[in-house]
Amino acid sequence: MISVLFLDCDGILTTGTYLYDDTGKRYKEFSSIDSNGVNEALQKNIAVEVISSDPTGDDINEARCNDMGIPYYRAIEDSKETVVSRRLKELDKEWEEAAMMGDDITDIEALKKVNVPVTVPNAVKRVKNLVRDRNGYITSRQGGHGAVAEAIRYQIDK
Numbered sequence: 001m002i003s004v005l006f007l008d009c010d011g012i013l014t015t016g017t018y019l020y021d022d023t024g025k026r027y028k029e030f031s032s033i034d035s036n037g038v039n040e041a042l043q044k045n046i047a048v049e050v051i052s053s054d055p056t057g058d059d060i061n062e063a064r065c066n067d068m069g070i071p072y073y074r075a076i077e078d079s080k081e082t083v084v085s086r087r088l089k090e091l092d093k094e095w096e097e098a099a100m101m102g103d104d105i106t107d108i109e110a111l112k113k114v115n116v117p118v119t120v121p122n123a124v125k126r127v128k129n130l131v132r133d134r135n136g137y138i139t140s141r142q143g144g145h146g147a148v149a150e151a152i153r154y155q156i157d158k
Contacts, residue, residue: 002098003047004048005151006099007100011103011122011123011144012120026057038069050073051074051080051083053080084114099114099115099118100114101119104124105126111131117136122143137151
């Protein structure tokens with residue numbers, strides 16, 4: 001069983017769509033279903049952390065992570081693989097204890113190293129192929145529509 005789950009944000013916790021109002025304010029869409037799944041993981045002592053490479057959405061992403069009570073990290077100067085590696089050391093965990101959920105090319109190197117790679121059905125082809133080749137899990141739900149909760153429940157029920 002895994003003890004830590006790393007999540008990409010856009011396309012995993014969100015639909016990956018940016019919405020703007022007429023004043024230029026940006027919005028993202030998250031699912032309340034995923035909040036319930038995160039709570040289930042935390043109750044089972046599975047750490048959940050978000051790592052985003054989006055250089056512009058920090059305020060929204062961080063606010064949502066704060067709402068869910070999970071840490072948020074940026075992977076702008078460093079790759080996600082580097083950030084995951086650092087967090088594993090800080091948590092005193094090994095790659096074998098980790099799962100990661102990602103949907104785009106910035107997630108590939110970390111997805112190659114974790115024990116359980118997970119993605120969504122609308123991920124880029126290279127990510128889906130990698131997850132399939134590594135016997136990972138592809139959710140039936142799309143990002144921003146409960147995919148995180150589905151992946152967590154899949155892990156808990158294993």
